Amino acid sequence: MSFHISTKEGQIADIVLLPGDPLRAKYIAETFLEDAVCYNTVRNMLGYTGTYKGKRVSVQGTGMGMPSAVLYIHELINDYGVKTLIRVGTCGAIQEDVHIRDVIIAQAAATDSSLIYKDLAPIYFPPIGDYGLIRSAADLAVEKDMNVHVGNIFSSDTFYNDTKDTMDSMSKLDVFGVDMETAGLYYLASKFHVRALSILTVSDHLITGEQTTAEERQTSFGEMIEVALEAGIK
Numbered sequence: 001m002s003f004h005i006s007t008k009e010g011q012i013a014d015i016v017l018l019p020g021d022p023l024r025a026k027y028i029a030e031t032f033l034e035d036a037v038c039y040n041t042v043r044n045m046l047g048y049t050g051t052y053k054g055k056r057v058s059v060q061g062t063g064m065g066m067p068s069a070v071l072y073i074h075e076l077i078n079d080y081g082v083k084t085l086i087r088v089g090t091c092g093a094i095q096e097d098v099h100i101r102d103v104i105i106a107q108a109a110a111t112d113s114s115l116i117y118k119d120l121a122p123i124y125f126p127p128i129g130d131y132g133l134i135r136s137a138a139d140l141a142v143e144k145d146m147n148v149h150v151g152n153i154f155s156s157d158t159f160y161n162d163t164k165d166t167m168d169s170m171s172k173l174d175v176f177g178v179d180m181e182t183a184g185l186y187y188l189a190s191k192f193h194v195r196a197l198s199i200l201t202v203s204d205h206l207i208t209g210e211q212t213t214a215e216e217r218q219t220s221f222g223e224m225i226e227v228a229l230e231a232g233i234k
């Protein structure tokens with residue numbers, strides 16, 4: 001039992017997938033896992049444990065933004081002993097050659113959040129993903145013939161107030177896309193010595209203005225979940 005997750009020790013698997021949307025957690029559990037059981041309903045932030053190809057896997061909603069995501073991530077690691085955390089989310093694209101429905105595997109995440117700097121000033125720490133997970137996920141995505149990009153993303157603290165200047169400077173530094181959680185996940189993974197990966201489908205394009213329909217999001221989302229599960233159990 002912890003502050004925001006109410007279940008007993010042992011009810012959550014070593015490997016956890018992390019969608020922002022709790023209903024996505026339910027969908028993933030019902031569609032991809034066998035014998036999935038719901039272990040958390042606190043604040044409707046649903047969490048499930050089941051099996052994938054015989055291995056125990058959990059899926060936990062995190063809510064949006066780093067403050068929400070990191071409190072679930074903190075409790076999963078410190079109160080439930082989770083060792084592998086894989087964010088499965090969406091992002092906005094900021095490169096012309098990254099298209100909606102493409103998948104981005106985040107090698108690292110720049111951020112405008114004070115979350116990390118607050119702990120480590122005067123150091124600007126680079127939050128990076130686990131190399132083994134990145135490599136497995138990239139190989140699997142290529143095998144599946146997915147349009148995949150492996151590189152830097154930007155985890156923003158705001159969805160609506162990011163200035164064009166910030167996005168322009170990130171774009172000029174070859175950053176592929178923007179989300180609101182990955183830097184927090186990667187930082188906590190380093191802090192607590194666990195493995196983390198963030199895989200993102202592009203849901204909107206900040207340069208061209210293109211957006212995916214809910215139906216289109218579902219297809220690329222499904223392939224991304226398979227990659228996350230396969231990389232996680234490997």
Ligand code: HPA
Nearest residue numbers: 090091092178179180203
């Ligand atoms: N900005 C930040 N986070 C996001 C976006 C975006 O455009 N799209 C999906 N997550």
